[in-house]
Amino acid sequence: MTVSLPPLRDVIARHGLSASKALGQNFLFDEKLLDRIAAIPGSLAGEHVYEVGPGPGGLTRALLRAGAHVVAVERDHRCLPALAELSEAFPGQLRVIEGDALKIDPFTEIGAPFHIVSNLPYNVGTALAVGWLGGNAWPPTWKSLTLMFQREVADRIVSSPGTGAYGRLAILAQWRSNASIAMPVHRSAFTPPPKVMSAVVHITPKDAASGVKMSVLENLTGAAFGQRRKMLRQSLKSVPGALEALQKTGIAEDRRPETISIAEWCALAREVG
Incomplete structure (x- = not known):
């Protein structure tokens, strides 16, 4: 028209x-x-x-x-x-x-x-x-x-x-x-x-990664990037289950959040629950 x-x-x-x-x-x-x-x-x-x-x-x-x-x-x-x-x-x-x-x-x-x-x-x-x-x-x-x-x-x-x-x-x-x-x-x-x-x-x-909850991903990334200069062992210690998830997924605790790929963040979120 x-x-x-x-x-x-x-x-x-x-x-x-x-x-x-x-x-x-x-x-x-x-x-x-x-x-x-x-x-x-x-x-x-x-x-x-x-x-x-x-x-x-x-x-x-x-x-x-x-x-x-x-x-x-x-x-x-x-x-x-x-x-x-x-x-x-x-x-x-x-x-x-x-x-x-x-x-x-x-x-x-x-x-x-x-x-x-x-x-x-x-x-x-x-x-x-x-x-x-x-x-x-x-x-x-x-x-x-x-x-x-x-x-x-x-x-x-x-x-x-x-x-x-x-x-x-x-x-x-x-x-x-x-x-x-x-x-x-x-x-x-x-x-x-x-x-x-x-x-x-x-x-x-697109299709969401299976087994990953947005609420968990938000908690993890909020904690990590809220202290983005710190290693994950420090920034994620306030998130229940996060340090154990690092060990299970093989993601080194001394890495910083900006080095973690989206697939790795999803794997962490899946382990945390």
Whole structure:
């Protein structure tokens, strides 16, 4: 469906909007860039999409143009009139929830498998991603995650063992998902330009390692990377059964957490229980 929409800059000017630093907002105006982001998950025609922090609706309009049925969560009440105009332009395709995404279960709101596509607010992006990747139930209710992060966070998500960026976030993202950087985004693409570069990360679920509980993996990696300069014999002694698991799996106690592969972390978690 072809819908004629005014330029985003005109919408923002007409509604007197400006990006809120307190809400971690940075607006994207480049429609071609937004269409490219919306295309990353593949065809969205008829698909359900969950979006966090749509702001004035730049990415939202790209998702709607792609034929998606979008549920968008927005905290900033100033943006609601602009989003309401999009609802009118795309009848039956957009539902906006005013609220805090950290307190909302998207499956409860959508009731069907869905994709998550968001230019995440910088101040809550990591917390939201960890929540979507967490939980012992797998496969998840989402089909894919296409998320804009600060480049530093994106690099952490896709990092490999032995690198400075490798840590808890990489392990939680990769042990039962495929994660890749789909697109770098220069800071100049945003208004106002943030101080850092950004990147879009694309994550799809895969089969989880058998016998591994996310809650155990979270405890192990939280303890280890909370003291990442220490050897495992020190950082894991607070986790019941962890030192015994090191012996059973043959992982040396004098290694540091950033040297442990995801497969080894899963083996430890399996032994701990």
